[in-house]
Amino acid sequence: MSTTTIRLPQDLKERVARAAERAGTTAHSFILEAIAEKAEQEERRGEFRDTAERRYAGIVASGKTVPWNEMRRYLERRLTGNKVARPKPKTLAR
Numbered sequence: 001m002s003t004t005t006i007r008l009p010q011d012l013k014e015r016v017a018r019a020a021e022r023a024g025t026t027a028h029s030f031i032l033e034a035i036a037e038k039a040e041q042e043e044r045r046g047e048f049r050d051t052a053e054r055r056y057a058g059i060v061a062s063g064k065t066v067p068w069n070e071m072r073r074y075l076e077r078r079l080t081g082n083k084v085a086r087p088k089p090k091t092l093a094r
Contacts, residue, residue, distance in 0.1 A: 006031070013027075016030055016031060059092070062089070063091050063092055064089035064090060064091055064092065065089055065090065065092055066087045066088075066089050066090070067087075067090065070087040071087060073087075074086065074087050
């Protein structure tokens, strides 16, 4: 484990202390948990962006996609529990 110094404005330091007390933990633990949550959030956001970019690249490469109104209708019908055929991808209008 390494040490990092974080300089907090006095008002934020007081807010952290109050929040940590309400949470039944120390300010140190509260700050560590907040940093871990923020790091995880950014990691997930990055994974989401990467997935979206890969999928978009696939759409661009194939030139095919399913129009939203058809996909929505398909998903709504699936929710009823009935078997329904997947919509067919269509060539993008350019």
